[in-house]
Amino acid sequence: MFCIRCGKRAEIDVYCRDCYKDQIDRELFKYTFKICPSCGKIKIGLDWKSDLKSLENYIEQKLIRHFDDARVDIQENMAIVTRNNIDFEFPLEIDYEEILCPICSRIAGGYYEGEIQLRGAGAKRLLKVITSKFDKSENPYSVKSVREGIDIRFFSSKKALETVRELGLEYKLSRKLHTQIQGKRKYRLTILIRDDGNHTK
């Protein structure tokens, strides 16, 4: 069998390896993803995810339809596809389009599950300590200075409480009914933390 394009020995279908590589559609290596400018998550299929592995798997699954195997390295911007045990390397072209993910857009629209109220002279210090523990992609938040101190509005009550407990901070909890959605009561959690600043922690 000889390559129908150049007459060399055919190795893949009716092509030699060079002509096979030439006729691979370069569009297979071009992708556009939506990325959230606030938390950095990327929309992969139907989900928003923050890990590169999911992105690599997604592209590999797309490529495997056309080849025997595919490996993708996002950091190197490279894909290696395999046919008949021969590897072919292609640069990936990935474009990102900035758009708020559903959680961040709810936050931008004013939605929050609760807030941490920092009061006292140590409020600024506490703000740094607490927000350094918040993962913006898991628990997006916004910070507001108020007359009494600082309020941190957060998306996830669970994550906020975990952080405060993990830090061993003293706090007071209160719940306020803020709306009813289809007969279900929705509460907002307030975590009050007072720090008068006179300690050396």
Ligand SMILES: [Zn+2]
């Ligand atoms: Zn050829």
Ligand SMILES: [Zn+2]
């Ligand atoms: Zn987001």
